[in-house]
Amino acid sequence: MQISVSKWGNSLGIRVPINVVNTLSIKSGDTLNYEIKDNQLILSKKISTKEMFEKFYNKPMEEITIDDIGKAEAIDWGEDIGGEIF
Secondary structure, eight states, X not given: OOOOEEEETTEEEEOOOHHHHHHHTXXXXXXXXXXXXXXXXXXXXXXXXXXXXXXXXXXXXXXXXXXXTTOSOOOOOOSOOGGGOO
């Protein structure tokens, strides 16, 4: 699939097709993460704190209780990048 790049003030912008918007469940004002890898621009939806907790505890936020803390398994969030590498 191809999309075009347009001038937007002093920057350049792209329009995200509606099928991508629906697939990623993104809306105007959402934050996207980007990565440049092998000469490719990779965009991904930034996960919200609520989504992070729900994924971590594998249940809706409303069902997470104090008893759940410490019982969850570790999640692989991917390769370390930036300042967290020691």
